[in-house]
Amino acid sequence: GAGVSQTPSNKVTEKGKYVELRCDPISGHTALYWYRQSLGQGPEFLIYFQGTGAADDSGLPNDRFFAVRPEGSVSTLKIQRTERGDSAVYLCASSLYGQGSAYEQYFGPGTRLTVT
Amino acid sequence: KNQVEQSPQSLIILEGKNCTLQCNYTVSPFSNLRWYKQDTGRGPVSLTIMTFSENTKSNGRYTATLDADTKQSSLHITASQLSDSASYICVVSAGNYGGSQGNLIFGKGTKLSVKP
Numbered sequence: 001g002a003g004v005s006q007t008p009s010n011k012v013t014e015k016g017k018y019v020e021l022r023c024d025p026i027s028g029h030t031a032l033y034w035y036r037q038s039l040g041q042g043p044e045f046l047i048y049f050q051g052t053g054a055a056d057d058s059g060l061p062n063d064r065f066f067a068v069r070p071e072g073s074v075s076t077l078k079i080q081r082t083e084r085g086d087s088a089v090y091l092c093a094s095s096l097y098g099q100g101s102a103y104e105q106y107f108g109p110g111t112r113l114t115v116t
Numbered sequence: 117k118n119q120v121e122q123s124p125q126s127l128i129i130l131e132g133k134n135c136t137l138q139c140n141y142t143v144s145p146f147s148n149l150r151w152y153k154q155d156t157g158r159g160p161v162s163l164t165i166m167t168f169s170e171n172t173k174s175n176g177r178y179t180a181t182l183d184a185d186t187k188q189s190s191l192h193i194t195a196s197q198l199s200d201s202a203s204y205i206c207v208v209s210a211g212n213y214g215g216s217q218g219n220l221i222f223g224k225g226t227k228l229s230v231k232p
């Protein structure tokens with residue numbers, strides 16, 4: 001595709017429910033990143049994939065958060081037992097290469113998650 | 117502790133005027149510094165990336181400077197337009213890769229409003 005796409009654009013869920021957020025990176029990009037952005041804040045790193053494997057998941061806040069990228073392209077961020085504090089915009093980015101390179105990260109439009 | 121501080125937090129200017137946004141960082145070892153523009157409801161879009169050896173880089177009406185000695189960067193916007201209204205985020209990449217995502221440290225951003 002022309003850019004990084006994320007679905008859904010908005011998600012409203014009740015506290016305690018499970019949600020999945022999807023990211024389609026730019027075709028051919030080996031690196032994929034998930035970030036979380038709260039209102040008025042910069043993006044906060046969650047997890048980074050190089051290919052199919054999670055090279056760095058140190059930003060995941062707790063074990064309710066999990067992400068996969070089984071075929072090295074599309075990624076899904078999964079949140080179990082959602083809490084109101086999980087409400088934020090979840091951004092996905094991809095780059096041609098990752099791990100400390102200066103290559104551009106291209107961001108998707110984000111998924112706005114609201115937990116009621 | 118690796119940190120990126122931006123100032124001012126918000127700024128209002130009149131269309132056609134110039135402005136300068138500041139970024140101070142305490143990130144070591146330093147790899148590169150990026151400026152992103154984020155429109156409301158959108159993902160960040162890269163404006164410039166500068167490595168240690170570069171001290172200025174331009175992208176149209178945007179000019180970024182980097183002083184690696186004082187660990188300061190600025191983003192200068194010339195002849196502002198209404199479409200420049202956005203948040204501008206300074207991001208510093210640490211050089212201790214070691215299997216990590218390149219340790220991108222995000223500032224909180226400067227919210228710029230350009231008024232007619």
